[in-house]
Amino acid sequence: MNRTHTLSKYLPEQAVPLIDRWIDYYRCDFKVARKRATKLGDYRARHKGFNHRISVNGDLNPYGFLITTVHEFAHLLTWNEHKGKVKPHGQEWKMNFRKMMEPFLEMKIFPDDLEVEISNYLRNPAASSCTDVNLFRAIQAYNIKEPNTAETLLIENIPTETLFTIRGGRKFKKLEKLRKRYKCVELTTGRLYLFHPMAEIFVAG
Template sequence: MKLIQNFILFLPKVIFCKVLDKEQSIQVLNKYFLEHISPLIFDIITENDFYFKVTKKRCSKYGDFKPLHNGKSKITVNNDLDKDHFLTTFLHEFAHFKVWQKVKNLQNPHGELWKLEFYNLLNEFHNQGGFSVGLSEQLLKTFRKRNNTISFSKNKMSEILSRNISEDVRFLKDLSPKEQFIDSKGNAFEILEKRRTRFLCRNIKTKRLFLIHGLFKIKTI
């Protein structure tokens, strides 16, 4: 019986480290991916040398890749993402893992090699029907326009994701410095400045500073 030992659920205040069989693991993965691609995700996790964690929501990022001291690596994805966004975030971080396996270097994390890996993964899962119809149509248009796959970037993927979301949803990137907003927990922030794809924001109550991604969903004050 094939076991998945490197799938770890990370929940608020509790860490579960379970050894599950394939059927149990796929049932868990079905919560985050379309059911027909969960077996493909299972194979990726079990056939590669990284830990996979589903984490609680983080304001500063949707996912993360990190090499560990024991020779393994860790991929994390936030648990509050819809299935399209969860898959693209997972593939984004898995592309980092694949680059790390080749060059063992994170100095240029979104360079040409990463762009090619990310593009190829998106194309593969698009062909497998891993995305919703709306996002698949956007990806297909993008693939047809791009003869040079190297030019496909994480910013282009973020743009496609934002177009695929309901028009009544507002993102942090829609605001300007000095504007204020509220997150899903009711915390109020003020934007101080933009830094590439993230914004430096100050919690109005605690005065703490946060770097928050431009695609963070917000409510304006």
């Protein structure tokens, strides 16, 4: 299976040619990864004969996959320019992320509501699109539910004191909101965790 065909399974169709060119131009090993709970994508700088390496979670919808891909390529470009001498998500990365997002905005790839949130986010990009609740919510709205899978809810949409489970079966109780995240207690251990408002959870009927 050729790379263009593979990319077209994960990216909006209009974005495929440019991402494909970037992979060659920047000599990057690009990988579609399994879902990772702690990150959406990853960048590793070239070293000891290895190319730049980028991986992006394959469970993202096409818009989320594209935004994460551009995020990681902005890290690559920043490394090429500064060789690790600047902060990972400092002004240099922010400038490169804005610059690399421009062609996709010009292509009008994104739905209007999502484009608005992307434009707002680009004023001061953060370490992850997940940290901008409005952008993350707009991206998640375009998820397609797989058939024959259990119905998920977002933790921000369930009442305080509700019991819920996460993938893997661990059980929690939702507590109060602390700034931007919800404090939850794991029932079996009593340990406290902070959940992103858009975290997908399961509630018994």
